[in-house]
Amino acid sequence: MRTLGAAAVIAVVPVTALVALIAMDWAPVRPTLLAIVMTLIAALLLAVRWSRDVELLAEGVRRIGSDEAFPRGEPVLPGMQGLGVDLERLARRMAARSAQFEQLRRTDTTVVERLPDPLIVLAEDRSVRRANSAARAAFGADMPAVLRHPDLRVAIDRAFGAGIIQTAEVTLPVPVPREVHAAVVPMDPPIVDGGRAVVVLSDRSRERAVERMRADFVANVSHELRTPLASLIGFIDTLRGPASDDPPAQQRFLGIMAEQTARMNRLIDDLLSLSRIELIEHQAPSGTVELPELVGRLAAGFEPRLKARSLTLDLHVADDLPAVIGDADQLTQVLQNLLDNAVKYGRERGTVRLEIATALGGRSGVLLTVADQGAGIPREHLPRLTERFYRVDAGRSRAAGGTGLGLAIVKHIVNRHRGQLSIESEEGIGTTVSVWLPQTVARAVATDVRA
DSSP states (O other): OHHHHHHHHHHHHHHHHHHHHHHTTOSOHHHHHHHHHHHHHHHHHHHHHHHHHHHHHHHHHHHHHTTOOOOSOOOSSHHHHHHHHHHHHHHHHHHHHHHHHHHHHHHHHHHHHHOSSOEEEEOTTSOEEEEOHHHHHHHGGGHHHHHTOHHHHHHHHHHHHHOSOEEEEEEEOSSSOEEEEEEEEEOSSOOTTSOOEEEEEEEOHHHHHHHHHHHHHHHHHHHHHHHHHHHHHHHHHHHHTTTTTOHHHHHHHHHHHHHHHHHHHHHHHHHHHHHHHHHTTTSOOOOEEOHHHHHHHHHHHTHHHHHHTTOEEEEEEOTTOOOEESOHHHHHHHHHHHHHHHHHHSOTTOEEEEEEEEOOTTOOEEEEEEEOOSSOOOGGGGGGTTSTTOOSSHHHHHHTTOOSOHHHHHHHHHHHTTOEEEEEEETTTEEEEEEEEETTTOOOEEEOOOO
């Protein structure tokens, strides 16, 4: 219909003129009618070509608008050819600009993705538009909970309302406690993907931990070293004075001094170990650990101590245990501390059970269990066993060579592996300490011990 309409428009003037000539007898009828027919045919052919060219150019405009390739074919009519060339040139320019824009967009995405600090882009409704790899690794599914933190929420609302950068110091409880400096940057105009604000979270946990450790180290060391140092000073004064000519007393005093020195050395080693663990506690491990191999080597190393107390090690390792993600040295330290406690506080001539199995109860992961048959721990002491220097029986602990830091070290290592530590004990029956580590991070360790 559009082609016929175009033909009618083209032919209306000449056909009307020819009809008028016939009406006024100014031209012979037959030749004039023939001319009218020829005019109509020529108009129809021209209209067909015109319609084709218009459709071609219209398709070209549509494709330019949708970033598609310009259609093949050239307009037939001379006037249309120039317009076609202009449209094709425009299409090439638009394609070049679109490619440049896409390159800039990819560059922007790459820069954001590779930033070392977590970065989250928020939409107008405060929903997460996107997050970089650091944010996904740090928070994962907990990201909405992080953004709902009251202090961070206030900073976000202020940034949206005032249109200027807002900052906040935030302590995040998930997935492990962390201290974070948050900067909320409003974006006006918005980002291409619709983001209206960018939240940058800089983890300051390490710096804060260093500050706390300086204070804690001085307080803890001064407290724990005061007694052995006082003993050493007293024995030195005795050896210089009354016992200067008493060889038997000198040998006895030197033995006690050696024990006190060894205790101070263990204490300093444990304090340094705990400090190192706390510095990296917020960083989940990325290595792979074969737990059966690790436990086998560790159990072999405990044989002399087990024999010294006439203890039997009941070891059970499941056959289908997968490799877990974790720090082999730290997991060794966890098992070593737990087995050490089981040997120290277990009943002489009793049994220490060490079991590694797949976690049950709907939780994926690995569970290590170490249990002793010792005197057990009163229930009121259980919640505080992982505190630094907390001892149920201080005298017995020091006599056994304990520093009071074993379970504190275990707790922080398990936290770094995103696991869970639980301690169960019954007086007269024994103690079991359990550490569960999720399969995707490093699995569980259940053990039996005391600080």
